[in-house]
Amino acid sequence: MTRSQTPKSLAVLLRARMHPDPIPSPPPAAAPPASPNPSAPPAAAASSVRHWLHASVSAAYPSPAALDCFSDGYRSLDRGGRHEILRSLATDYDVPRARVRDLIRQYVSVSATGEGDDEHPGAEREDGGAASALYRMERGLREALRPKYAGFLEAMNAQPGGLKFLAVIRADLLALLGEENAPVLRALDGYLKEKLVTWLSPAxxxxxxxxxxxxxxxxxxxxxxxxxxxxxxxxxxxxxxxxxxxxxxxxxxxxxxxxxxxxxxxxxxxxxxxxxxxxxxxxxxxxxxxxxxxxxxxxxxxxxxxxxxxxxxxxxxxxxxxxxxxxxxxxxxxLSPIPGFMQWLLAKLASQIKLAETELQERNSLEGAGSTFRESILLPEEEKLIQNAVEQVDGKQGIELLQDILKSTQWVKSDKLSAALKSPLMRLCARYLAREKKRGKALDAVANFHLQNGAMIERINWMADQSEKGIEQSGGIMVNYLYRLESIEEYASSYSGTGHTHTSPSLS
Amino acid sequence: MTRSQTPKSLAVLLRARMHPDPIPSPPPAAAPPASPNPSAPPAAAASSVRHWLHASVSAAYPSPAALDCFSDGYRSLDRGGRHEILRSLATDYDVPRARVRDLIRQYVSVSATGEGDDEHPGAEREDGGAASALYRMERGLREALRPKYAGFLEAMNAQPGGLKFLAVIRADLLALLGEENAPVLRALDGYLKEKLVTWLSPAxxxxxxxxxxxxxxxxxxxxxxxxxxxxxxxxxxxxxxxxxxxxxxxxxxxxxxxxxxxxxxxxxxxxxxxxxxxxxxxxxxxxxxxxxxxxxxxxxxxxxxxxxxxxxxxxxxxxxxxxxxxxxxxxxxxLSPIPGFMQWLLAKLASQIKLAETELQERNSLEGAGSTFRESILLPEEEKLIQNAVEQVDGKQGIELLQDILKSTQWVKSDKLSAALKSPLMRLCARYLAREKKRGKALDAVANFHLQNGAMIERINWMADQSEKGIEQSGGIMVNYLYRLESIEEYASSYSGTGHTHTSPSLS
CATH class of the missing domain: 3.40.630.180 (Aminopeptidase)
Incomplete structure (x- = not known):
C-alpha cells in the first residue's frame, strides 16, 4: 500500500496512478499450444501470441478459443514482448487503404453522374435504386475506413474478461506511446479509446x-x-x-x-x-x-x-x-487538490529569472529597453514581505528568494516564512486556476475536470492540505469547486464553448 | 395477458411480439415549454418535438434537458406524429455529403502526391507529419460519413432511460419501414441497429x-x-x-x-x-x-x-x-417450435397445385411435356394413405387433399387422418428444417438461430405441441436442436461459412 509521492503524479481523476504492473497477470489458463513450456524464452512466446493475434484478427468471426489464447499469451509476455505485439497490431492490421481508394473511386463516379449529387437523396426518390446504392456505398466506405483490427477489438470486448483485457492493452499502449510517439500507434490508441468510450457509456x-x-x-x-x-x-x-x-x-x-x-x-x-x-x-x-x-x-x-x-x-x-x-x-x-500549481509556479519563476538575467546583460551592454516577456510575478509589498522574512538578502530579487524557498517543503515549518508566502501564493494560485489555459482549457487537470462538468471556482483555502504531497503539489492550498444546481448546464456549456471560467467575486 | 395467435406470429427469438404500444408511454415529466397544454392538438405537439429534436441534434453537446423534452414529447405523440419525427430525423440530419466530398478531394490529393500511397505509412516514417495527416484525414472522413444524427443517438443513450427510449424509436421505425421502405429510413435503421449492437455488447x-x-x-x-x-x-x-x-x-x-x-x-x-x-x-x-x-x-x-x-x-x-x-x-x-413449417408447406402445396393445373391444360392442348418446376411433394405410398383416410376422393390428387385437410386444425381430432399425415408431415418437416434456405440461411427463423449458434438438428417429434398454435404453425411437430459442446464452434463456423446444416443420421 506504499506509494511514491512524486510531484508530477497528477494522480487524480482523468489520470489514474500508473502501477508498475497495472493489473497483476493471472497464470495463463492454458498455455498457447505453440509454446507448451511456460519457461520458454519470451521470443518464442511472442511468436505464439502473434500467431493467435493473426488467427483472431483475420477471421470474420474470431473464435473465443483463439481470443483466449491470445489474451493469456499476451499477459504472459514481458514489457518488450507486449510492445512488439502492439506494434504488430497497429501496423499489420491498419486501415485497408487499397480498398478505401477503390471505394472512393466508385463513390466519386456515382456522385459525378449526378445521381448522388443531391444532399437529400432519400427525400425525393423514396425507393430509388440510386439512393439505396449511395447509402450502401457510404456505409461500405465508412466500414473500410476502420482499421482491420476493429472487428478483433469488438470480439474481444464481447468475451468474458475482454473489456478488462482491452484496458490492460491500452495501459501498455499509453506507456509505449510515451517512448515512441508513432502516428500508427497514436491511431490505434485513438481508435481503441473511441471504442472504450462507447462501451463505457453511462448507460x-x-x-x-x-x-x-x-x-x-x-x-x-x-x-x-x-x-x-x-x-x-x-x-x-x-x-x-x-x-x-x-x-x-x-x-x-x-x-x-x-x-x-x-x-x-x-x-x-x-x-x-x-x-x-x-x-x-x-x-x-x-x-x-x-x-x-x-x-x-x-x-x-x-x-x-x-x-x-x-x-x-x-x-x-x-x-x-x-x-x-x-x-x-x-x-x-x-475540496480538491491543485496538482499542477507548484510545477507551474516553479517553471514560471525559472523562466522569469532567466529573462531577468538576459535583460540585465542587455542593459549592461546598453542594447535593449526591457523584454516584453517580463512580467511582475510578485507585487512590491509581497517582495518586501519575503525579503524581510529571509534574513540574508545578499542582493537577490524577490522571485529568486521565492524560488529558493519553494525548492523544499521546509518553509511550512517556519511561521515567518508561511506568513510571508500566504499572500503571494494565494493570489498566484487564484490566477493559475482561473486564467492559465492550454488550448482554451484550464491548465490544471482537476480544475479542467470540474469546470467542464459545470462547476465554478468558489474559494481557495490556505494550509488546507498539510501533507507532504499537499505542500509539494500546491503549497498546501486546496480549492472548493461549487456545483450550483441551477447553473451547472449553463456553466458547462460556456466553459466548453468559450473557455470562460466562472469564479466567485472574492477570488477576482 | 390475452394474446392473438396468428399463424404469422414468429413470436420467438429474433423477432419479439409487437405489442400495439410496445412500451406504455409514461405521463410526460415536463411538458415541452413550447406546448404547455397537454391536450394541444398533435400537430402543435409535433412541431414542439421537432424543435427539441433540432436543439438536440444540432448542438455539439446536446443538453440533458433538451433530450428529455424531446423524448417526453415524442412519447406523447400519436403514430402519425411519431412517423413524421422519424422522417425528419432520417432526412434532415443525414450524412453531410458536401463535407464528405470535400474531405475525399483532400484525401485523394494527398494520396496522389504519393505521400499516402503506402499501405503502411506509420511503419516507415515513425513520426512523419505526412503519416499523421493521413491518419487524421481517415479519421475525419470516417466521422464525416456518419449521419448528423450520430452524436444525438450517442447522447440519448447516455441519458437515464435513453437506451429504452431508443428501443422505442427503433420499434416505431420498424413499423414505419413496413409501410414505406425508403432508403433514407433504412439507413437510419441500419445505423441505429449498428449502435444498439455495440451498446448491447455481451460485456x-x-x-x-x-x-x-x-x-x-x-x-x-x-x-x-x-x-x-x-x-x-x-x-x-x-x-x-x-x-x-x-x-x-x-x-x-x-x-x-x-x-x-x-x-x-x-x-x-x-x-x-x-x-x-x-x-x-x-x-x-x-x-x-x-x-x-x-x-x-x-x-x-x-x-x-x-x-x-x-x-x-x-x-x-x-x-x-x-x-x-x-x-x-x-x-x-x-425443444423448439418450427414457426414457419405450415406456412411454407401450404405455399408449396398451392404453387404445386397451380403448376399441376397448368400442366393439365398444356397436356390437353397437346403442347408441353410437363413442367420442370413440378416436384413430387408426396411419395406414392403417402398419397395412397391420405386417399384412404379421406372417404370421398372424387378424383382429387393427394396434394389437393392434403391442402384441404390442413386448411383447418380439425384433422388432429381424427385418429385416421393423424395416422395418415404423420409420415408425410414428418418427412417434409425434416426437409424444411434441413434443406430450405433463404440467402444461404435456414428459412425457419428458429432453426437459423440455433444453427448459427452451433447447434445441430437432432430429432423431430410428432404431436409434440398439441396447442392450437402448435398445430397451426407446425402440425404439432417440434424439434430438438442439440448443442454438442465439443462441436459448437465448428458447427457454427461451417454454418455461417457455407450454410452447411448438421443433422443427425436419423433425419436424413
Missing part, C-alpha cells in the same frame, strides 16, 4: 454505494486505488464509509467487484476549508443536520481508461441521488 | 437467475413477455421457477428490473419429446439425477431490439453456468 454503468457491508475483496480495492488522500488503515476506511460519509462507485457488468471510478463524500454543516477536518477524528455531525455534500476524493482504478471522462456522469448521478435522499443538503461542492 | 449485459424470490414487478414481466408457451397462471409460473427448472435473464444496467431476453430450462433425465411433459403437472425429478438441460423457451422483450442476436450469448453463458454447477448434466438441447 452501461451501474452506480453502487460502497459500504462496510461490501465484501473485503471490493473494500481492499478502494484502499489500493484511493489516489487523492491515501487510506491509512481499516479504521480510516471504516470512517469513510460510516455515518456522515458516503462512497459511491461506478461498476461495469464486465468487470464485477471492482469500481472503474469511485467518489468519496462528506456530509457537513458547511463547505470544509481543510482536508484535515474531513479526514481526522472529529465526530461526524448528525446526518439530518448536513447542509453540504463535500466531494473530497475521486479516484479511477484503470490506467487503461485514461482520458475517458467517467467522473462527469458519476458526479451527476451522485448529486441527483443525494438531492433525492437528503433534501436538507443544499450545497454541492468539492 | 454490458448481466446474467441473472430469475427465481420466485424476485420482485413481482419482474415476475409479471416474465408472464407478459413469455412468447413461446404462454404462462397460464401463478402456479404455472412458480413451477417454471421451481425445482428442476431454471429461468435466466440478460439484464442491462440502463433498463433495470426487466430482462432484455430470458430463457427457460428444464432439468430432465432425457431430451423431452413433447412440450406437454415439460409444462404439465408431472413431479420434477431430483436435480442430481438430471442428465439433460432442455431449453424450452427463449423470449425477447423489446421489439425495438429485433435482429440483434442477444440469445446467442445468453445460451452460451447459461450452458457454461450449468456445466459448472451441474456436472451430471451432459446433454444440452432444446
Amino acid at each position: 452501461a454503468l451501474a452506480l453502487h454505494q460502497i459500504t462496510w457491508d461490501d465484501p473485503a475483496t471490493l473494500l481492499e480495492k478502494i484502499v489500493a486505488y484511493e489516489a487523492v488522500h491515501p487510506i491509512r488503515n481499516l479504521i480510516d476506511l471504516k470512517r469513510r464509509l460510516g455515518v456522515g460519509r458516503r462512497c459511491f462507485g461506478y461498476f461495469h457488468p464486465a468487470i464485477p467487484g471492482e469500481p472503474l471510478i469511485f467518489i468519496e463524500v462528506a456530509l457537513l454543516k458547511d463547505m470544509a476549508t481543510s482536508i484535515q477536518e474531513v479526514l481526522l477524528d472529529v465526530p461526524p455531525i448528525a446526518e439530518c443536520e448536513a447542509k453540504c455534500a463535500l466531494f473530497y476524493s475521486i479516484s479511477s482504478t484503470q490506467p487503461g481508461l485514461s482520458g475517458i471522462n467517467l467522473g462527469k456522469f458519476l458526479l451527476k448521478r451522485v448529486i441527483d441521488m443525494l438531492r433525492r435522499d437528503m433534501p436538507s443538503v443544499q450545497i454541492f461542492a468539492t | 454490458a449485459l448481466a446474467l441473472h437467475q430469475i427465481t420466485w424470490d424476485d420482485p413481482a414487478t419482474l415476475l409479471e414481466k416474465i408472464v407478459a413477455y413469455e412468447a413461446v408457451h404462454p404462462i397460464r397462471n401463478l402456479i404455472d409460473l412458480k413451477r417454471r421457477l421451481g425445482v428442476g427448472r431454471r429461468c435466466f435473464g440478460y439484464f442491462h444496467p440502463a433498463i433495470p428490473g426487466e430482462p432484455l431476453i430470458f430463457i427457460e430450462v428444464a432439468l430432465l433425465k432425457d431430451m423431452a419429446t413433447s412440450i406437454q411433459e415439460v409444462l404439465l403437472d408431472v413431479p420434477p425429478i431430483a436435480e442430481c439425477e438430471a442428465k439433460c438441460a432442455l431449453f424450452y423457451s427463449i423470449s425477447s422483450t423489446q421489439p425495438g431490439l429485433s435482429g440483434i442476436n442477444l440469445g446467442k450469448f445468453l445460451l452460451k453463458r447459461v450452458i457454461d453456468m450449468l456445466r459448472r454447477d451441474m456436472p451430471s448434466v451432459q446433454i444440452f438441447a432444446t
